[in-house]
Amino acid sequence: MTMARVLAIESSCDETACAVVDGLRVRSSVVASQIEVHAPFGGVVPELASRHHLDSLAPVIRAAIEQAGLEPTKLGAQLDALAVTDSPGLVGALLVGVQAARGLALATGLPLFGVHHMEGHLFSAFIADDSTASEPEPFAPHLALLVSGGHTELVEVHGLGRYELLGATRDDAAGEAFDKVAKLLGLSYPGGPIIDRLAAEGDPSAVAFPRAMLRSKDFDFSFAGLKTAVAVHLEREGQPRSRAELADLCASFQAAVVDVLVAKTCAARRARGCERVHVVGGVAANAGLRARFDDAAAREGFRLVTAPLRYCGDNAAMIAAAAAAHVAEGRAPRVVVQSSVALDEARATP
Ligand code: KG4
Ligand code: ZN
16 A cells, blocks of 8 residues: 555644644644633533634644644645545534645645544554554454544444444443533543543442443443433532542442443454454543453453554544545545534445
């Protein structure tokens, strides 16, 4: 496969990001987080996100170009293509990235590839900073658990652009549950990493929270009931009175999420006979989840691939790598901005 050099922009949610890759090799990856902007509100405020993307995008693109050692005035000759996250996401936020990318495409004459954000997350498990990194696995076949702030999905990857959705959350995404429970506990946004750290100190069996849909025969998830169970527990018992009690609550909540994610992924793997499982997305950074998947892989004898920690959260390197794969396969460049579209139907519309 020829290695396409691609510059990508990602602005679908609350990170403004730009990166340059050679195929799966990352030459630069710059991420400007808006966490501080949204933290006071306990979640992402769409209008603020768009406005901050506008402010951050030019310096972020400049930094990515510079760190990749490219000449800003010669991008047309130094790159093979441009890419941008065009779906799904906050529509105002997406549009800021897409319009900037269209401007760059006009100025450089380079083709512009729209990338589905979750296809980007799939590629996060393949990218590397170091050219001496071991040869990556073939892209397909594998089973991917995509766990982020907006999505919780089990996808069987048959090939580039051939994604079969086996199951998804029927209400909240796993990351959303982490963030909402953190808010209930008075912790700041985003709550996932904070709960993760506290959970390490706590007893996961302290509170018996429900494991929704654990025994359902499908591969769907539900996390809204768990969030309610935490709220009901807090109403009954009051807020935790010590750090130890807080840690126990976090550990018990996290164990409930992790149990379901690992059990359902393993069930899907067995049903489909997949030998390789990838865990990607913001929640894939969770230490408890990674540890439990390590155990499951050892016990059941499958190959486990997790995205490197720095590429679990939103970034543009994964978007660029996905586009580079499309370039290498000779796909036609296309941008279709859609705020909500599933991975398996993303490229179906002409
Ligand atoms: O993939 P991502 O950066 O953005 C989306 O596409 O949504 O995922 C963000 C989500 C947030 O909900 C955040 O709380 C969660 O990932 N997250 C974690 C951890 N780090 C980030 N959840 C649990 N444990 C973590 N260590
Ligand atoms: Zn994401």
